[in-house]
Amino acid sequence: MKCKTLKIAAIKEGTVIDHISTANTFRVVDLLNLKGSGNVVTVGINFESKKLGRKGVIKIGGRFLTKNEVDKIALIAPEANINIIKRYGVAKKFNVEIPDVVQGIIKCANPNCITNKELVKTKFHILGKNPLKVRCHYCERVAGRENIEPV
């Protein structure tokens, strides 16, 4: 092996999450439960990026994300973009976007909130996107990115 590049199999169908900040990359891995996945998964960090300096990339063979999963990624890693791969090529590419209201995606940090006591789906209003600021619909507790945990 003398050459300066390695060939690896491209994914035929699946998803590439690109331009994740290195610090958020393994949080996205956890969020999508990729560790126990049966799919071919590749995770890279500290790759060179013109936009971010350093970036992380996640490739998932044979899996497409739901709207709910993309919204979760937007909250954790708003800098990410998603490439949908079909027939070895990019069929669609888009930036993740934080919606105005998120339901059933993140937990409320207030232990006394009804969503932590009863079987009530969480609901948050997005007050600010950068930096992220959310308000619980039920108890009105306000939280930032550092207090946010996926359901």
Next chain:
Amino acid sequence: MKCKTLKIAAIKEGTVIDHISTANTFRVVDLLNLKGSGNVVTVGINFESKKLGRKGVIKIGGRFLTKNEVDKIALIAPEANINIIKRYGVAKKFNVEIPDVVQGIIKCANPNCITNKELVKTKFHILGKNPLKVRCHYCERVAGRENIEPV
């Protein structure tokens, strides 16, 4: 992008941990503290393997492992092999091997063991390698792979 392979930059110098079982791959990532690493790291799971069916691979640019780190990997993922990369090529390749005695690598599962009470380096005698069985030098508690946690 119409081709069926993608070119990625090979690492110039560093370490490739190959033939890890998929289930152990992210345990090795944690063990080597790669999530917070400043190095270029690539982790893959569920790659095809003739030997294991499916395998995991970890590539770490610009880092070489210590004897202690290789011994830790041997305890967690005894199936792994290590490739040392220099000038874009494999300079050395070897299988990890469980030593007969390990010091300062794993914790004793007995909460009353002196190694969990005082600043004493842990020490274990390896009773069996497959399946793994270890005995604490101090309290003589015997443990299997499922009870083993890195220090």
